[in-house]
Each structure stands twice: as C-alpha cells, then as structure tokens.
Amino acid sequence: MNLTRTSEKLQILADAAKYDVSCASSGGNRKNDNKGLGDSKANGICHSFTEDGRCVSLLKILLTNHCIYDCAFCVSRKSNDVQRAAFTVEEVVDLTINFYRRNYIEGLFLSSGIFKNADYTMERLLRIVKKLRTEERFNGYIHLKTIPGASEELIQEAGLYADRMSINLEMPTEAGLKMVAPEKSHEDVKKPLHFVNQQIQIYKADTKLIKSTPKFVPAGQSTQMVVGATPESDMEVMYTADRFYKDYSLKRVYYSGYVPIREDDSLLPSIGSQPPLLRENRLYQTDWLLRFYRFRVDEILNEAHPNLETEIDPKLSWALRNLHEFPIDINTADYDMILRVPGIGVGSAQKIITARRFGKLRTYQLQKLGIAYNRAKYFIRCADTPFLSKDWQPTQIKNFILGNSHGKFQKAATQQLSLF
C-alpha cells in the first residue's frame, strides 16, 4: 500500500463521510466462533472522541465521493468543486482489518456516492463486505448504506453480511426534500426500507424453526434527517421520525444539525452560521422520551406546541404543562408515572421500584440513589415529605430550576422576561 496516496484518499473520503452522524456499533451479536478476527458486543463501544465531542466507533468512509446527483445540502454534490477520490476494494479491507487489530475501531461504516447507477454502486459495496466476512473471517461490526434503487437481489445478499443497513431520509418532509434535492423522494427510501424490514422479519421467523438460519441485518435499520436546512417545525420532524419508527421498526433515527458547506447558496444557511446544536439536542431528548420513557409523540408536540422549548428539556416542559398530574408519591406510584418525573431516569426509576419493596423510601435515600433531586423535588412526595407544601406555579418552578442549573447552551439561549 502506498502511504501518501492512501493517506490522501483517506482524508478526502473520511471528510466526505463525516456528516453522517450515525456511529452506533450496538445491536450486533456476531460471535467469534470461527477463530477469526473480531467479536461484536451487543452494547457497542466508542473507541475515541474527536474534538467536536462525537464518538469514533466505526471507520466511517465513502467508497467514493464521485456522485451523479446534485443535492444542495451535500458536500459531494456533483456541482461542488472538491477533490474526488475512490478506494479500491483491497484498500478498504486492508484499512478495516489493520485498524481493528489495533483496537482503534469497532468495525466499518461504508457509504458511497452514486457513480454510474445504483446497481453498480451497490455491487461494489457488496463486494467489500463479502470479502471481509468470507475471506478475512471478520466478525466485527459492519454498517452498510443501502443504495435506493438498487436491485433487491443485491440488497438481499448484502444483508447477509452487514450488521446494520441504513438509508437517509435527508429532509424531514417530502416538500423540504423537493426543494433541495429535486431528483430524490421519500418514496425511493421507503421501498428498500420496507423490503429489508420484511426480510428481517422472515429470517427472524425462520430462526425460530431452524437454528442455523444465517443472520440477516441483526442490528436492524436506521435513518437520518438533516434539521435546520429547510424550514420544518420540530413537530413535523418528530412526527416523521415516529412514523418511521413504527412503520419500518427502525432501531434509530438520527437528527443532524445542518453544517453549512457552501458560500453561494440562496437555498440554505450560509457558511459561518452556527449549526443548530441546541435544537438537535432537544430533538434527541424527545426521541429518547419516545423510545425509553413511554411518551407518545403527540403528548410532547402538538398543534398548540409545534416547537420544543429551548430553555428547558422536553420532559420538564411536559411536566410543567401537566402539573395536575403531580406531585406523585414515590412509594405508591406506578413505574410509568415515576419515569415521567423530571430528574428521574430509567435506571433510577427501576431502582426505586425494587428498593421500595423493603420499606418506605425517604428523602435522604432518594438523594443517594442518584436521581437529580433538586429537579425532581417539585414533582414527588416521599415518606418524610411535610404534609403541607406550597403549590408553586409552573413559571416559578421553571425559574427555580433554571436558577440552579448551568446548562451547556446557556450562552446561546437568551431568556425572554415574563411580564407577569
């Protein structure tokens, strides 16, 4: 391998791939039973963290950044003047294996610009993962992009080697997508998502009958939306995410704050404008509430509240809008309701449920369990809470909590004074 040439390619193609935020290496369960290389952990491992604070778990590269499409939000768009490069199959395999052997990475995230046509690209991707699995006996994690429009036979075969497959929705709504990428549509994404999901279900059903059924995309599918490029509300973003979680049993939806990449663009935010990091953070918090805290999306976002509050997180915001549900008694309330208390997470909620079987929980015990007591205290009662306490107004509680906390985004969010 020629160091300078490979190094140059690696820089170009890693740079082009970095805007895809997905980096999860979880959900894989490939065991090293052939005395080969690698063994996937169900919970995934982040092997490093870059200066932007994002984790590096997979070697995330494009096979090539040559592309026939001209999507306005993408660095590799046809009309963009950037250096182009392409890896050979051997180079990708060699880099993956040698990085993995040194414990740098958990596996490979392989994507690609579309060159010639969808089938041609998909076939190249397939060739790489096949070589890794069969010739190199590699059992690490592989995340592969499904190329929309590729034939079902190719996708089917790739699914036998990959742990996760994904297709990006790009923009939260069809209208938004049409604005920046007229050649693409959500329908093109839905078809392969549906196909892979169907296959996963079939293989799963077979595994129950025949134990030796091969694995098919064991870590499921994911997708990504760019936020902040087109003018969708948080409600539209989350409703789309919710629908895709339900319709295609996706494992993850990623939200990627738009990072401006071009000067001369009338459609999109220009270079130098800050990526919407706070908004992205709030969207992820909402996503977590849907997946782990048993919230319904319309409880958090609806016609009356189409956007998430920036000052406070969505869980606190929901609690303040629904103060009539609180305070709850920690010693009697059911699990679902304890989960909804701001300041109590999934782990603490489960601890509370097991610990209270041994006796009534008191304040000092709760504080030790590791809940954010200063936040939760407005919404709960323990065995030793005084019987009478003052009824605070939502705005008062909000001010108490904000006054006590130092949010990481505090500089960005300037607080609007309330008149009353």
Place this chain on the structure above:
Amino acid sequence: METYVFDDTLEGLLTLVFDWYNRKPGAILVNSEKHYQPSAFNPAYVVSTDAEKATRVATGLQKKLTNAGWRNFYCTFLSELPEAFQHLFQFAVYVFSDVENPEDNYGNASVLYVTQTARKVEREKHHQEAFIRFQQTHDGMYYAPVEPKYNVLPLIAKHFKDRYADQPWIIYDHQRRFGLYYDLRNLEVITIDFQKNNSDNLPAPISEETNEEMYQLLWKDYFKSTNIESRRNIKLQVRSMPRRFWRYLTEKQIY
C-alpha cells in the same frame, strides 16, 4: 473495637468473614495490609488466609446472591479502594442475615455502596476495552501498555481473548506490574522486568516490516479528517475520554 487485617487477596477477605462468625467479636473495622496503620486503642487481629474457609464463604454468598450480585461483590473488591473492604464485609454479613433478595435493598448503605462501586469498576473496564491501543512489534506480537484506575485486567481478559483470537497479544498493567499474554491458544498472567535490560524479556521494538508506523499515521489522518470544526466541543471530548487515557492513545500522540 477490634481491627481485622487481611492480606489484600479475595481469599483473605472471605476468610475474614468466616473468622468473624467464628470469633463473634461484635462490630469490627476491616482493613487490608496495604492500608493498615497500627493503632494504640484498637487491638488488631491478623487473618491468616485459608483457602477452605474462603471457598465455604464464597459458595455461601453465591447461593444467596444472583450472578449479577456476586459479580458486583467481585468488582467492588477489584476497585482496591480502602473503604471498599469495610462495606464488602458488612454487605456479606447482611447477605447472610437471611433477608430475601438482599442485593436489591438500596436503602442499606453497604448494598448501595457495593452496587455503585461495582458500576464504577465496570465503567473502567468498558473504558479499557475502548481505549487500549495495540502496537504491532517486530516479531508480530500486539502489545498494549495500560494504567487502569482499578484492577480491571481480570475482567477484560475474556473480551480480548474472544475478539483477537487469531493474533498474539500482551496487555500490560504498568502500575500493578503484571500483564495478560495470549499465545493463540491460552491466556497467561505474566510479569515483565523492565529494569533488567534483558532483551528476550522485553517487548520487541516496532519495525518497518510490520507497517506499524504507517497504520498509526493513517489512523491519525482519519482521526483528524473525521472531526467537524464548526461543532468544536472540547469539553464534551474530555468528559467522554478523560485525559488520563490520552497518554497511551495513538491518535493523541504528537510525533
């Protein structure tokens, strides 16, 4: 109050529990030899480690605890924190006191301590699994120096054995002066004498043949290019990857 002193081994601690039930001295202080300071007012009892007694206590604990509960006990022991031993002793006594599911009573201070300390140790184990960096030496061996906060080498052994089944490797704990060596078949505990300048004892230097330097350079290139400058957030980086790990991280070396 008597002070019970044991010899820093798990068997020693388990024997201590056995002896306490045997001698019935009431409340005691538990101390390990490493941390023990003789005191004028507390008489000391030095536990002499006995494998048979230790096994009996271990089986007893395993019977009363779930697998996770026993692992928590073991992990807390590996933390090597001075106050951990007192809690482990009290935890053991509480487990033997015939309550149902003793490990779930987080209202009990020692139960909570054991759960929380075990979590810290498991987190350190996970960090080591993530941040260990191998370098291929001249003779094909993959070598990784580490300095974990807690003694997690016994915990990570299986992970690396499963993962790197087709390459020989050494993970060496430079603080506790012992390491793990995998020779494609078995896993051994080894010690290397770095003081003695005996070349067949030391790990071989890296060389051109194995391309080690090239892959290190490529990895650094990748690490730099995958960063998004406009999202710069060093605080988050340091929180997720504390600076004490940087010393051995390939991508954080300047040369």
